Amino acid sequence: MNTSISITDLTKRYRRGGDRPALNGVSLTVDGGMTALLGANGAGKTTLMRICVGVLRPDGGRVVVGGHDLGTAAGRRAVKRILGYLPQELSMYDDLTGREFLDYIALLKGVDDKRVRRDQIEQMLELTGLSEHAGRRLGGYSGGMKRRLGIAQALLAEPELIVVDEPTAGLDPSERMRFRSLLAGLGGARRTVVLSTHILDDAAQTCPNTIVLHQGRVAYQGSTAGLAAVAEGRTYLLPPGAQAPPEAVVVNAAAEVEGTRYRVISARPPIGGTLMTPTLEDGYAALLQLGEPSPTGPRP
Numbered sequence: 065m066n067t068s069i070s071i072t073d074l075t076k077r078y079r080r081g082g083d084r085p086a087l088n089g090v091s092l093t094v095d096g097g098m099t100a101l102l103g104a105n106g107a108g109k110t111t112l113m114r115i116c117v118g119v120l121r122p123d124g125g126r127v128v129v130g131g132h133d134l135g136t137a138a139g140r141r142a143v144k145r146i147l148g149y150l151p152q153e154l155s156m157y158d159d160l161t162g163r164e165f166l167d168y169i170a171l172l173k174g175v176d177d178k179r180v181r182r183d184q185i186e187q188m189l190e191l192t193g194l195s196e197h198a199g200r201r202l203g204g205y206s207g208g209m210k211r212r213l214g215i216a217q218a219l220l221a222e223p224e225l226i227v228v229d230e231p232t233a234g235l236d237p238s239e240r241m242r243f244r245s246l247l248a249g250l251g252g253a254r255r256t257v258v259l260s261t262h263i264l265d266d267a268a269q270t271c272p273n274t275i276v277l278h279q280g281r282v283a284y285q286g287s288t289a290g291l292a293a294v295a296e297g298r299t300y301l302l303p304p305g306a307q308a309p310p311e312a313v314v315v316n317a318a319a320e321v322e323g324t325r326y327r328v329i330s331a332r333p334p335i336g337g338t339l340m341t342p343t344l345e346d347g348y349a350a351l352l353q354l355g356e357p358s359p360t361g362p363r364p
């Protein structure tokens with residue numbers, strides 16, 4: 065059975081967090097498979113994930129993970145046993161080798177049997193493409209290798225729930241693609257994976273479901289295709305030189321020899337505009353009303 069997460073009316077305000085609470089009445093359900101967690105900087109993603117993995121306590125509301133209530137000590141202990149967590153910043157000891165680091169984490173996770181531990185570690189090194197680097201000290205690892213080791217440690221002890229916070233931030237395109245295919249392989253039927261990211265392409269490629277947080281509230285919860293469809297019938301590509309209606313929002317501007325070609329979200333069809341199938345980026349922009357004002361619209 066899948067480990068679902070059920071969140072009801074969650075609130076969290078940091079003591080030095082300014083006027084707005086970090087989470088303001090968040091209610092949602094996460095089922096098995098992969099779910100993307102999207103939102104601008106400061107939307108509340110990390111706060112929500114830290115509460116769901118039991119390292120931060122909310123001010124109010126309830127979180128139940130796989131039937132375990134995180135409001136109780138027994139619930140938190142139970143969730144720890146089924147959880148793999150990759151935080152935004154994972155402390156690693158530069159003097160340890162990759163294999164030693166995983167051994168240390170596996171011990172912390174309670175994998176006491178030496179042979180079981182060794183088998184799991186070699187399996188994770190293989191899965192993350194780190195076997196040949198396992199004897200090297202972490203001080204010599206690249207950012208991408210550290211991120212992959214981060215996933216390897218999260219996967220130790222066969223977690224049913226995996227929570228990863230912005231795993232591809234700062235990676236070069238080839239490492240990102242590698243990491244993305246690694247993530248895509250995780251969300252099988254028996255697992256629940258929550259992936260927080262700013263990279264919409266990562267969500268589009270790997271996650272069937274998406275949650276969007278906006279200023280501490282849920283702005284969208286549903287299928288990733290459904291989020292793209294928010295801009296359905298409103299996404300147009302304009303030929304170079306064409307005017308966008310003043311109320312249109314520009315989601316992309318491509319400089320071409322003949323002039324700039326705008327991609328816009330517009331309720332009214334622009335003259336000469338071609339109606340496009342919206343991407344996730346279009347849907348996200350339409351949902352949160354992001355983008356630049358139309359070049360023909362009023363300037364702020």
Ligand SMILES: Nc1ncnc2c1ncn2[C@@H]1O[C@H](COP(=O)(O)OP(=O)(O)OP(=O)(O)O)[C@@H](O)[C@H]1O
Nearest residue numbers: 078080081086103104105106107108109110111112
């Ligand atoms: N330790 C803290 N003390 C005070 N305020 C905090 C703290 N951590 C987060 N905040 C504030 O809470 C809000 C939500 O932050 P959070 O880190 O959860 O957002 P986020 O969506 O993960 O952002 P990012 O994408 O930049 O990582 C922000 O306004 C942030 O400034």
